[in-house]
Amino acid sequence: MTSDVRPIGIYDSGVGGLSTLREIRAALPHEPLVYLADAGYLPYGEKSQDTLERRALAVADYFVSRGVKAIAVACNTATAAAIGTMRQHHPDLIVVGIEPAIKPAAQLSRSGVIGVFATTGTLASQRFAALAQRAAPGSRIVLRPCPEWVMLVENGQLDDDAARASVNTAAGALLAEGADVLVLGCTHFPFLQPLLRERVGPDVHIVEPGPALARHLAHRVQTEAATLLAPDGFVGGCELVSSGDAGRLRAQARQLLQWDLPAVPLPPPWR
Ligand code: DGL
Numbered sequence: 001m002t003s004d005v006r007p008i009g010i011y012d013s014g015v016g017g018l019s020t021l022r023e024i025r026a027a028l029p030h031e032p033l034v035y036l037a038d039a040g041y042l043p044y045g046e047k048s049q050d051t052l053e054r055r056a057l058a059v060a061d062y063f064v065s066r067g068v069k070a071i072a073v074a075c076n077t078a079t080a081a082a083i084g085t086m087r088q089h090h091p092d093l094i095v096v097g098i099e100p101a102i103k104p105a106a107q108l109s110r111s112g113v114i115g116v117f118a119t120t121g122t123l124a125s126q127r128f129a130a131l132a133q134r135a136a137p138g139s140r141i142v143l144r145p146c147p148e149w150v151m152l153v154e155n156g157q158l159d160d161d162a163a164r165a166s167v168n169t170a171a172g173a174l175l176a177e178g179a180d181v182l183v184l185g186c187t188h189f190p191f192l193q194p195l196l197r198e199r200v201g202p203d204v205h206i207v208e209p210g211p212a213l214a215r216h217l218a219h220r221v222q223t224e225a226a227t228l229l230a231p232d233g234f235v236g237g238c239e240l241v242s243s244g245d246a247g248r249l250r251a252q253a254r255q256l257l258q259w260d261l262p263a264v265p266l267p268p269p270w271r
Contacts, residue, residue: 059270
């Protein structure tokens with residue numbers, strides 16, 4: 001990135017956060033963006049709290065070395081496990097996270113039953129339990145951990161027999177419980193939304209929090225870092241960084257977003 005406008009860092013375990021990156025680009029068209037996939041440690045869904053905190057701090061330190069003005073944790077699992085620690089270590093940075101959209105789901109549901117797809121880690125977290133109690137006290141929430149969906153998306157299997165079978169089984173189980181709203185509580189899952197829609201039909205709501213995160217991030221940057229904003233017309237670009245295989249990340253972004261972006265490996269100190 002050649003400009004001196006401070007970038008915004010976006011972070012996920014892998015390619016899931018690319019679904020959020022797309023929303024952030026739409027909300028903040030001029031900002032330079034750095035997208036970090038911590039693919040060397042993927043998947044996050046079953047990692048310990050300790051590992052997730054260590055990785056989140058390493059990633060935050062890397063972003064600080066890049067001079068970011070804000071960090072978006074585009075990963076529900078990392079948000080649940082580590083956003084508090086990141087904020088503690090970087091009190092002067094804007095750090096926003098993402099969590100399952102339980103509140104909008106409760107408002108949409110007529111049956112009073114909400115289905116949530118997420119990682120095992122997100123669903124088992126204290127943060128999720130508190131969110132469910134606060135945001136939907138009168139609803140029944142049925143949970144479905146879908147670690148296999150993360151790997152399907154990582155492998156680019158968005159429309160094959162294995163993906164269809166997995167989506168059909170998981171969605172069928174939540175529909176059988178009476179859910180009329182399905183929450184995508186993992187940033188990888190919007191890439192499987194076409195298959196999910198095919199299975200559940202037009203009358204079931206599918207909600208995902210990516211657009212809300214992008215709006216929230218834009219609002220915070222515009223109000224709290226207004227002097228650091230990229231000028232109108234500025235072309236900030238987007239760079240990909242991976243703690244795994246940078247070439248693979250570039251190919252994945254090409255498939256998932258149809259964007260051809262430069263990709264570099266995460267330097268050793270932060271691996
Ligand atoms: N995309 C991540 C999330 O939103 C986690 C996927 C994983 O690494 O297990 O939770």
